[in-house]
Amino acid sequence: MGIQYDSATGTFHLRARSSSYIIQLVKGQYAAHVHWGRQVRGTNPGGLLAIRRRCSFSPSTDPDDLTLSLDTLPQELPSYGSSDYRVPAFQVQLENGTTVSEPTYVSHRIYAGKPALEGLPATYVEQAEEAETLELVLSDALIGLKVVLTYTVFRDFDAVARSVRYVNESGRSIRLLRALSFGLDFDRADFEAVHLSGTWARERHIERRPLTTGGSVIESRRGASSHSLNPFLALVSPDCDEDRGEAYGFSLVYSGSFLAQAEVDPYGTTRVVMGINPFDFSWLLEPDESFQSPEALLVYSSEGLGGMSRTYHRLYRTRLCRGEYRDRPRPILVNNWEATYFQFTADKIEDIARAGQELGLELFVLDDGWFGKRDNDRSSLGDWFVDREKLPLGLPDLAERVQRLGLQFGLWFEPEMVSPDSELYRTHPDWCLHVPDRRRTTARHQLILDYSRADVREYIVHVLTDVLSSCPISYVKWDMNRNMTEIGSELLPPERQRETAHRYMLGLYEVMERLTSAFPSVLFESCSGGGGRFDPGMLYYMPQTWTSDNTDAVERLKIQYGTSLVYPISSMGAHVSAVPNHQVHRTTPLELRGHVAMSGNFGYELDLTKFTEQESELVKRQVALYKELRGLVQFGQYYRLRSPFEGNDTAWMFVSEDGKEAMVLYVQVLSEPNAPLRKLRLKGLQADADYRVWDADLPEESEDRFGGDELMHVGLNLPVWKGDFRSRLYRLKTI
Numbered sequence: 202m203g204i205q206y207d208s209a210t211g212t213f214h215l216r217a218r219s220s221s222y223i224i225q226l227v228k229g230q231y232a233a234h235v236h237w238g239r240q241v242r243g244t245n246p247g248g249l250l251a252i253r254r255r256c257s258f259s260p261s262t263d264p265d266d267l268t269l270s271l272d273t274l275p276q277e278l279p280s281y282g283s284s285d286y287r288v289p290a291f292q293v294q295l296e297n298g299t300t301v302s303e304p305t306y307v308s309h310r311i312y313a314g315k316p317a318l319e320g321l322p323a324t325y326v327e328q329a330e331e332a333e334t335l336e337l338v339l340s341d342a343l344i345g346l347k348v349v350l351t352y353t354v355f356r357d358f359d360a361v362a363r364s365v366r367y368v369n370e371s372g373r374s375i376r377l378l379r380a381l382s383f384g385l386d387f388d389r390a391d392f393e394a395v396h397l398s399g400t401w402a403r404e405r406h407i408e409r410r411p412l413t414t415g416g417s418v419i420e421s422r423r424g425a426s427s428h429s430l431n432p433f434l435a436l437v438s439p440d441c442d443e444d445r446g447e448a449y450g451f452s453l454v455y456s457g458s459f460l461a462q463a464e465v466d467p468y469g470t471t472r473v474v475m476g477i478n479p480f481d482f483s484w485l486l487e488p489d490e491s492f493q494s495p496e497a498l499l500v501y502s503s504e505g506l507g508g509m510s511r512t513y514h515r516l517y518r519t520r521l522c523r524g525e526y527r528d529r530p531r532p533i534l535v536n537n538w539e540a541t542y543f544q545f546t547a548d549k550i551e552d553i554a555r556a557g558q559e560l561g562l563e564l565f566v567l568d569d570g571w572f573g574k575r576d577n578d579r580s581s582l583g584d585w586f587v588d589r590e591k592l593p594l595g596l597p598d599l600a601e602r603v604q605r606l607g608l609q610f611g612l613w614f615e616p617e618m619v620s621p622d623s624e625l626y627r628t629h630p631d632w633c634l635h636v637p638d639r640r641r642t643t644a645r646h647q648l649i650l651d652y653s654r655a656d657v658r659e660y661i662v663h664v665l666t667d668v669l670s671s672c673p674i675s676y677v678k679w680d681m682n683r684n685m686t687e688i689g690s691e692l693l694p695p696e697r698q699r700e701t702a703h704r705y706m707l708g709l710y711e712v713m714e715r716l717t718s719a720f721p722s723v724l725f726e727s728c729s730g731g732g733g734r735f736d737p738g739m740l741y742y743m744p745q746t747w748t749s750d751n752t753d754a755v756e757r758l759k760i761q762y763g764t765s766l767v768y769p770i771s772s773m774g775a776h777v778s779a780v781p782n783h784q785v786h787r788t789t790p791l792e793l794r795g796h797v798a799m800s801g802n803f804g805y806e807l808d809l810t811k812f813t814e815q816e817s818e819l820v821k822r823q824v825a826l827y828k829e830l831r832g833l834v835q836f837g838q839y840y841r842l843r844s845p846f847e848g849n850d851t852a853w854m855f856v857s858e859d860g861k862e863a864m865v866l867y868v869q870v871l872s873e874p875n876a877p878l879r880k881l882r883l884k885g886l887q888a889d890a891d892y893r894v895w896d897a898d899l900p901e902e903s904e905d906r907f908g909g910d911e912l913m914h915v916g917l918n919l920p921v922w923k924g925d926f927r928s929r930l931y932r933l934k935t936i
Contacts, residue, residue, distance in 0.1 A: 202356040204311045204333045210247025213309070213335060215352060216240060220359040220501045222352070224277055224337070225250050227269065230305040231262075232277040232337060232350070234386045237361075238447065239503055250275075251388075255468070260284040271303075273468060275386030278339070278350055278365060280304060281379070288416065288464045290384035290474045291367065294376040294483075295344060304339035304348045311335050315353045315362065320707050322454050322741030323496040324353075324362055324520045331356050345371025350383075358516050361499045369486035377484040381460070381476030382453065382494040390414075390465045393439055395448075395506070397431040397763050402751035402784050404428050404732035405763035407846055412436070412471065416464040422480050424649075424685025424702050425729060426456050426736040433767045434461040436473065441505050443841055444884070448502040448509040451475050452767055454521070455495035456738035457706040458482075481688065483699040495738070506766065507884070511838055514769040518836070521737055522744040522772070524717065526724045530831050531745065531771070531802045532609060533561070533824055534676070538568035539752070539778050540808035543576050547592050551602045556809035558606040560817060561824040564676055564804075565603045566611035571596070573623065579646045582618045583625030585664045600672040611676030611724075612668070616661050617709065618647045618682065632657050634701065636689040644683035652708030653690045653701055662715050669720050677720075679713075679743060681729040706738075713742040726774060732760070735768065745772050745802055752778035752806060753785045754797040755870055755926065758845040761800060762853065770855070771835040775801030777823075779808070789926040791816055792898070795823040796866055796928045800834065800853065803827045826897055830864055830932075833857055837864075840884040849873065856885035860909075863933040864897070865917075871925050880916030883933075888913065890935045897930040906936065 205214045211226030212235070223235040223246050235250045252268050254261075259272035262284060271285040281289035282301030294300050314329035326332045337350040347368040354361055363383040369375045392412045396419050397405040410417075419434060421427040432453035438446045451473060453459050458478035465471050475497050484492050498516065502508035519527070535557045537550060554565040572588055573581025581588075587595045600610040619626050619633055621643065626633070633648040635641050641648055650657050669677070690701045717725055725743040727734060731750035739746060746768075749760045757775065764773055775798040780788040798804070805820070812820060827834075833855050842852035842865075854865040867881060886892065886909035894917070895904035907917075912933075920929060 202333065202354060204335050204354065205243065206309070206311065207247060212246040213337075214243045214246055215335060215354045215361065217354040217359045217361060217501075218357060222354065222361050223249065226306050227252075227274065228263070231271070231274060232306060232339065234275040234277050237385070237449070237499070238501055275388060275470065276384060277337070278304075278348060279384045279472070287466055287472050288462055288474055289379060290381040290476070291348070291365070291377065292379035292479070293344070293346060294378050296373050300378065302341045302344060302346060304341040304346060306337070307340045307347075308338045309336060316351065318364060318493055318496060320710060321493060321495055322521070322710060322738045323364070324454070324498065324516065326355075326520065344375065345369065345373070346375060355516070358512055359501045360512060360516055362496055363499060364496045365494045366491055367486065367494075368491040369488055372488050374488070375486045377486060377492055378482075379479040380484060380492055380494055381474050381479075382497040383475060383499070385473045385499070387436075387471040387473070390469045390471045391439060392436040392463070392471060393441070394463055395435040395437055395766070396461075397433055397766060399428055401428050401730050401733065402749060403756070404735065404749050404760055405431055405766075406759055407763045407766060407844075411439070412463055412465050414465045414467065416462055418460070418462045420460045420478055420480070421458045422478060424458055424688060424705070425681070425734050426459060426738075427684065428730065428733040431767070432459040432461065432475075432736050434463065434473070434475065435506070435509065436463060436471070437506065443507040444505045446505050448506050450500040450502070450509045450513065450767070452498045452500070452513065452737055453495055454498065454737040454741065455706070456709070456734055456736050457702055477703060481699055482703065484703070485696055485700070498737070507840060510766055510841075513767050514839060517737060517740055518769040518771050522740050524744065525721055526744050528836070531724070531835060532563040532676070533827060534564035534566050534611065534804040535562050535809060536566040536568055536678075536776065536804060536806045539783055539806045543570035545570065545591060547594070547599050547602070550599060552810050553808060554603045554606050554608055556812070557805075558608055560809065560820050561828070562608065562805070564609040564611055566613065566676060566678060567599070568613040568678070569615070569680075571612070580620045580622035582615055582620040582647050583623045583650070585614070585616075585668055595671075596668070597672040600674065604673060609675040610673060611678065612674050613678045613680060614665065615680040615682060616665060616712070617650055617652065619650050620647050631691045634685060634688055634690065634705070636687045639687050642686040647683060649683065649685060651690050651705070652712065653704035654692055654708070658708050658712050661712055665716060666719060669716075669723065674723060676724045676726065678726050678728055678747065681734060684733075710738070710742070717742050732764070735764065740768070740772055745774055747774040748801065751784045752776055753782040753787050754789045754794045755787060756785060757797050758851045758868060758870075761797070762841060762845055762851065765839060765841065765853070770801060770839055773801035774804065775799075776804040776806040778806045791819055793868065793926050793928040795819070796930050797868070799823065799827050799830065799930070800866055802835065803831065822898070833862055833864055838885055842881060842884065852881055854883060854885070860885065860887040860890070861935040863892075865931040865933070866928065867919060867931070868928045869922055872923055872927075876921060878921070879919045881919050882914065882916040883912040886913055886933070887935065892933045892935055894931060894933050897932045
């Protein structure tokens with residue numbers, strides 16, 4: 202690991218764990234991209250870049266060197282308006298209305314460690330020797346714009362963290378029309394694009410398609426990272442699968458509207474850009490002001506998508522997530538939402554909590570409906586005071602009842618929203634996002650508070666602090682149930698209205714930083730109608746996310762499998778719910794629901810008091826089993842074995858860091874008549890070790906014994922079942 206600069210060739214060689222990233226200064230001016238991929242020794246990095254003269258439609262930057270054209274030069278941060286026709290990473294507008302910029306190299310700095318980004322979430326290091334950073338300073342002296350490109354390479358990860366800071370050093374205003382986090386030019390186009398798409402209750406399904414000439418775009422214009430598309434893109438070689446082939450991952454540490462684009466030009470090169478979506482965005486930089494882009498994490502894998510995923514998992518789990526719960530096992534919980542919805546009393550809540558205590562659960566979470574006059578979703582958001590009709594003695598009494606049973610107490614909030622039917626809105630109708638003289642579009646009967654305003658942020662911090670201080674609360678579910686419309690702020694001047702959405706995100710991050718810092722012992726879980734804001738930006742403040750409102754075990758196979766492409770298992774909330782399922786009305790066995798939910802942060806979301814005696818005994822066994830396995834699930838290495846997007850069955854597994862213990866889940870969705878015999882090849886085991894293998898729902902005495910090489914290269918014989926929705930959880934331990 203390290204960064205070397207060769208002044209003779211103007212070459213920067215950035216070495217991560219086993220990969221190289223090489224930049225060359227062409228003519229001492231232009232930061233050109235040379236290589237990113239397998240680590241190379243750097244024998245002649247200055248001789249690796251090839252450029253050639255093209256036709257007159259690719260204008261020459263230097264009239265004395267017709268081979269040099271910004272339209273064909275592979276660049277590190279392409280700008281707009283000065284002979285490069287491809288998609289730019291940034292664009293400015295001057296006071297005279299022009300939009301041309303051409304920053305060139307000025308200086309650089311290399312140092313140990315990794316800087317924080319002011320006001321933004323980002324990965325970090327705990328010791329300076331874990332990483333090394335290059336700051337590459339470019340400048341357009343004509344317009345007074347300085348651009349600082351930051352690259353961090355990690356000792357323990359094949360990852361490069363990139364971000365950009367745009368600085369106005371002129372005496373005039375400069376408007377940023379586009380301020381992305383990076384640009385990267387590959388000298389090839391034989392890629393397939395992999396991304397995650399979906400909608401509410403169907404999040405993060407994997408899509409894969411070949412790149413073709415022109416642009417492949419994924420984006421959100423919703424003011425949030427969204428259910429629809431996730432701020433992640435991978436370019437992979439055509440032969441790439443879970444275990445083999447090259448994968449280049451791009452993940453944006455941001456929770457608002459984003460853009461990721463891969464553009465193939467006529468010469469068979471590919472440009473990738475990513476960052477804040479320039480749609481409906483601009484940022485006015487006054488003299489001496491700067492704008493910091495969010496961070497993007499670029500991960501390289503020569504071991505397929507699985508290798509890429511495990512790098513993201515470990516990096517995000519250990520160097521993005523923070524706080525007391527980063528490395529602590531997460532509690533098994535019960536949430537009352539699907540059990541009661543808005544209709545509950547303190548006695549009913551206590552009954553569910555008592556049933557949870559008898560089953561071995563550790564945390565009770567009171568969901569929506571405890572505040573204001575909240576008997577449905579039409580009122581009271583913003584009125585964060587207790588509904589005394591439901592809870593006559595308040596939250597302290599209910600928390601005490603729950604804690605007397607030996608359970609921790611958790612609470613649901615939706616702090617970014619306000620109901621038109623609320624005391625807060627009637628007092629402060631100007632506090633929501635809105636545009637003068639336009640209707641205020643509601644979704645789920647609610648509007649969005651304007652977090653770009655300091656007074657709104659102060660109010661939210663104050664009222665939530667009061668609630669969280671009122672009684673022992675150890676968990677918060679932070680929900681957000683709509684996306685932005687009529688994006689405007691009453692306090693911003695006309696020339697800054699298009700800054701509103703990003704200022705909102707900066708305000709949200711400030712509020713989350715203040716609250717999570719003030720209550721470090723509280724486990725915060727992010728939620729947005731389930732997985733509508735499952736992104737790295739949120740994980741920086743809240744180490745887990747409610748993966749989806751869809752709790753159907755069959756649908757969760759795809760949702761959790763797709764989520765695992767980027768996000769660690771410790772970030773995924775997964776619950777057992779009642780049947781018929783409330784989202785798809787499917788009936789599946791309790792065994793299957795438990796097995797799938799145990800592949801994440803485990804819990805229940807139903808009325809525990811309605812279990813039969815037989816069901817209660819099964820749940821007790823599930824809870825006891827998960828307590829044995831949760832360290833492995835939440836902090837082990839994750840391997841995808843069979844994709845739910847490709848067939849009738851699904852499998853994945855978890856392996857301990859030392860390879861001595863593993864858990865395997867196999868699911869068959871539908872029964873198949875006269876089915877063939879099948880084997881399941883495992884991964885990540887010690888080839889020269891012997892393993893005891895048994896059905897986790899049976900005693901260890903039922904074990905078989907196999908060599909790790911046999912399990913990985915021959916495979917387990919899979920059961921032949923009659924009946925739909927069957928599953929088996931295997932446990933493995935070395936002998």
